[in-house]
Amino acid sequence: MAKTSLSTGSFLSSPKLDVVIDTGNPFLNLTVDGFLKIGSVAVAKVAVEETYHCLSKGSISQKNFEHTLKKMCKEGVYWGSVAGLYVGMEYGMERIRGTRDWKNAMLGGALTGALVSAASSSNRDKIVTDAIAGGAIATGALFLNYLT
Template sequence: MPHGGFSGSLTSPRLDLAVDMGHPFLNRTVDGFIKIGTVGACKVAAEETFECLHKGDVSKHKVEHALKKMCKEGAYWGTIAGVYMGVEYGIDKIRGHRDWKNAMLGGAVTGALVSAVNNHQRHKVVKNAITGGALATAAELLTHLSS
């Protein structure tokens, strides 16, 4: 019986940016801000590009609006990532070792802080803390599975 197959690999481009702020805490916080802030800005760029193509309308006003929205979303996502990275680093230093529990606690604290800053009620703060902890733990575990 004939047999066919395909073999190959798919890799993504890798860009490493190092910003030295003079302290590991600041380095990790700024690194998280830049990387995830860029993801947030790219998300908005993709959405706005789709909207312009879908409607068939591109104007100076729409481009300016898209750029402002990209900056706002990038800063928001980056700030959350920076807080998470800083909290996780602090927990790592307090506990004395690095494992998935640091990610869980960092995500929970970050979720609670972001929720509290957005003036959510107590039950939403708790819900967002649980969600943040779960997402961070899942990301940490998936990172270790792929390595």
């Protein structure tokens, strides 16, 4: 918890999504990093989405604005939590397995999928299906990014 530096680029000129918080623990660092980065992405997504809705409706009211703020917070925290969990899991896999490859992403995605699913429902079949989907999505995302 020694040094804490926080810097976010302005969204209006050239967005430079760059958030750094040093907690002194690599595991926690990664999780916080994942939470903040993906949380920012989700907040930006909601902002763009709601702006489009306002433009297509042609009206901006106080109520809409409050709704947008609430949705930003909710989606930001949700995406951030899932991302933090996934990054933490992947880092844990790396420490346990000693290597870095796509199997970490798969297992991390599967565990994250299972945990997120277990937190919102108690159907055993759904948890397993979500775990499988999570693993597949994490593996797919990894492959896509290392393709080019």
